Amino acid sequence: MRARIRGRDLAALVVLLVPAAAQAHLVNSGLGPFYDGVSHFALTPEDLLPALALALLAGQRGAAAGRATLFALPGAWLVGGLAGLTWPSASAASWPGPVALLLLGGLVAAEARLRPVLVVGLAIGFGLLHGYLNGSVMARARLGALGLAGIVATLAVLVTLGAALVVAIRAAWGRIAVRVAGSWIAAIGLLALGWSLRRG
Amino acid sequence: MKRRVAADLGFLFAALWPAIALAHAEQGRAEGLLAGLRHPVSGLDHVLAMVSVGLWGAQLGAPAIWLLPVTFPMVMAFGGMLGLAGVALPGVEAAIAVSGIALGLAVLTEWRPPLWVAALIVGFFAVFHGHAHGAELPPGADGILYSVGFVVATGTLHATGIGIGVVHRWTWGRVALRATGAAVACAGAWFLWRAIA
Numbered sequence: 001m002r003a004r005i006r007g008r009d010l011a012a013l014v015v016l017l018v019p020a021a022a023q024a025h026l027v028n029s030g031l032g033p034f035y036d037g038v039s040h041f042a043l044t045p046e047d048l049l050p051a052l053a054l055a056l057l058a059g060q061r062g063a064a065a066g067r068a069t070l071f072a073l074p075g076a077w078l079v080g081g082l083a084g085l086t087w088p089s090a091s092a093a094s095w096p097g098p099v100a101l102l103l104l105g106g107l108v109a110a111e112a113r114l115r116p117v118l119v120v121g122l123a124i125g126f127g128l129l130h131g132y133l134n135g136s137v138m139a140r141a142r143l144g145a146l147g148l149a150g151i152v153a154t155l156a157v158l159v160t161l162g163a164a165l166v167v168a169i170r171a172a173w174g175r176i177a178v179r180v181a182g183s184w185i186a187a188i189g190l191l192a193l194g195w196s197l198r199r200g
Numbered sequence: 201m202k203r204r205v206a207a208d209l210g211f212l213f214a215a216l217w218p219a220i221a222l223a224h225a226e227q228g229r230a231e232g233l234l235a236g237l238r239h240p241v242s243g244l245d246h247v248l249a250m251v252s253v254g255l256w257g258a259q260l261g262a263p264a265i266w267l268l269p270v271t272f273p274m275v276m277a278f279g280g281m282l283g284l285a286g287v288a289l290p291g292v293e294a295a296i297a298v299s300g301i302a303l304g305l306a307v308l309t310e311w312r313p314p315l316w317v318a319a320l321i322v323g324f325f326a327v328f329h330g331h332a333h334g335a336e337l338p339p340g341a342d343g344i345l346y347s348v349g350f351v352v353a354t355g356t357l358h359a360t361g362i363g364i365g366v367v368h369r370w371t372w373g374r375v376a377l378r379a380t381g382a383a384v385a386c387a388g389a390w391f392l393w394r395a396i397a
Contacts, residue, residue, distance in 0.1 A: 195343030
């Protein structure tokens with residue numbers, strides 16, 4: 001039994017490592033707009049990192065802030081996304097992503113003692129802005145609201161896991177690791193801001 | 201059961217191995233990430249300074265052990281932003297070499313300044329390291345993924361220094377760390393000679 005399982009794993013591994021299988025990949029999942037939305041965060045670090053930073057920040061501020069953010073961020077993202085789909089902007093600004101990374105990463109690195117209502121306010125503002133930018137891009141690409149639903153569903157899972165993980169941390173080194181992660185996100189934001197300045 | 205989990209994790213790791221991603225239509229982005237990961241480890245002067253930050257932090261203990269590695273990437277990224285924006289800084293290469301000398305001497309002598317002084321020293325040199333990286337960034341690479349790779353590689357070098365610095369708890373380890381500091385300072389002097397010669 002053990003030998004058969006190993007053989008099967010090895011065969012699957014060889015298939016996965018054959019590069020020819022990957023040559024036809026495109027950004028879409030091939031499984032429809034909902035799963036394109038589900039895979040959005042895996043393919044778009046510009047959205048993943050600030051959302052992750054917000055989840056970490058909410059977790060640092062405790063379970064109540066985490067629970068509120070779990071509803072506020074995906075909800076605001078959905079509203080902003082629908083607005084973007086309905087009234088898309090003509091062009092996408094490059095600065096909101098880096099600024100969000102810098103601000104949210106910096107707050108996590110500093111373990112800022114924000115009141116939960118402020119964390120929720122940040123979540124709503126960030127969700128509306130990024131949702132609107134997402135919706136605008138999706139409207140220009142003629143993707144429907146189903147893709148947005150996939151993004152929002154994944155975002156809810158991301159926030160739940162990120163915030164719950166931080167809330168559960170008791171060890172001092174664990175909280176320091178979260179702050180280091182925040183500093184890395186802020187550093188990425190600074191560099192990304194430099195890139196956007198370079199592009200003009 | 202543990203073996204099964206390890207096998208599954210190994211399988212997952214292999215599935216996510218970037219060699220597959222290189223064949224994707226999105227290969228420009230993957231290349232940006234790899235270029236970012238490569239850049240901080242491509243110069244020995246940078247590597248020695250960044251590892252030394254971790255070593256010094258380990259010698260100083262808490263809270264410097266985590267404050268210095270938090271300070272360095274953020275200030276270095278600020279320097280990188282200046283470099284990307286085209287803001288000129290004088291004597292970048294010489295300052296990078298001096299950072300090797302200064303950090304090496306700090307490790308050699310187990311210097312214990314006030315925390316804010318240590319953070320200031322590390323931050324000062326980080327600006328020059330970041331500026332050099334920012335000015336040398338390849339055109340056309342994906343900005344955000346390059347930045348991710350760059351920061352992760354830098355942080356990993358600091359973590360390596362901290363990991364090595366764990367030997368500080370033993371007498372022989374303290375001696376080995378101080379010897380390492382001496383070697384880094386000598387290398388910094390050599391880099392300085394090259395920069396100004």
